[in-house]
Amino acid sequence: MPFADILKAVVNGTEGALGALVVGVDGIPVEEYSVSGDVDLQSMTVEYSTLLKEIEKGSQAAQLGTTKEVTVIADKAMIMLRRLNDEYFMVLIIRPDGNFGKGRFLLRMSVPKLLSEF
Amino acid sequence: MPFADILKAVVNGTEGALGALVVGVDGIPVEEYSVSGDVDLQSMTVEYSTLLKEIEKGSQAAQLGTTKEVTVIADKAMIMLRRLNDEYFMVLIIRPDGNFGKGRFLLRMSVPKLLSEF
Numbered sequence: 480m481p482f483a484d485i486l487k488a489v490v491n492g493t494e495g496a497l498g499a500l501v502v503g504v505d506g507i508p509v510e511e512y513s514v515s516g517d518v519d520l521q522s523m524t525v526e527y528s529t530l531l532k533e534i535e536k537g538s539q540a541a542q543l544g545t546t547k548e549v550t551v552i553a554d555k556a557m558i559m560l561r562r563l564n565d566e567y568f569m570v571l572i573i574r575p576d577g578n579f580g581k582g583r584f585l586l587r588m589s590v591p592k593l594l595s596e597f
Numbered sequence: 598m599p600f601a602d603i604l605k606a607v608v609n610g611t612e613g614a615l616g617a618l619v620v621g622v623d624g625i626p627v628e629e630y631s632v633s634g635d636v637d638l639q640s641m642t643v644e645y646s647t648l649l650k651e652i653e654k655g656s657q658a659a660q661l662g663t664t665k666e667v668t669v670i671a672d673k674a675m676i677m678l679r680r681l682n683d684e685y686f687m688v689l690i691i692r693p694d695g696n697f698g699k700g701r702f703l704l705r706m707s708v709p710k711l712l713s714e715f
Contacts, residue, residue, distance in 0.1 A: 523659040530648070530655050534669055537648050541641040544672025551652055554662025 482510035485592050489585045490514055495577020500524055500570045501593060504532065509567065524570055531560055531568060561586050563593055600628035603710050607703045608632055613695020618642055618688045619711060622650065642688055649678055649686060679704050681711055
């Protein structure tokens with residue numbers, strides 16, 4: 480299944496989801512699917528991909544091993560980042576009143592599907 | 598209820614919890630309760646408090662408002678950070694096989710209790 484279809488299935492299956500992306504650890508998006516123009520997914524992703532690297536450094540420093548998933552709950556959105564491999568991660572952005580648990584489930588389920596496309 | 602008792606209730610109520618702390622945004626712990634010597638809570642907390650500031654900057658830059666909660670799932674532990682106010686946050690560290698949802702629930706429930714002690 481192409482990246483775009485996998486992302487679309489995650490976004491459409493999660494109540495309140497605004498969009499999803501596959502992003503390189505350098506912050507450059509590979510594929511993007513969004514249902515709302517309210518949120519600037521790309522600028523948000525550049526910010527958070529930097530953070531992912533910082534978090535990774537923090538996890539290594541604290542001897543916790545590789546970071547698999549990061550969730551940030553802010554006033555205006557919930558952002559989930561899920562590692563795909565050393566080079567890429569997936570991002571899902573949900574409204575604060577959206578279905579956090581469903582989004583997390585679908586994000587996890589889509590990792591093997593995305594990896595099979597690499 | 599004193600800080601230590603509130604932290605103890607969260608840790609003992611969460612299956613697989615290793616410890617909990619109240620920490621200043623400068624990374625200096627105010628109170629700490631841990632059930633395991635396996636994890637160096639304080640050094641971990643210093644790492645993650647730096648991250649919280651970075652995440653906050655990222656959220657502001659992406660116009661998502663204030664960060665309320667951050668979760669990091671790494672190979673060897675799950676770490677939850679929950680904002681108390683502008684100066685302090687709470688940290689809960691759980692084993693990878695621990696009860697993530699219960700921990701998150703108890704962490705959230707304990708915020709007003711902790712704030713009433715300030």
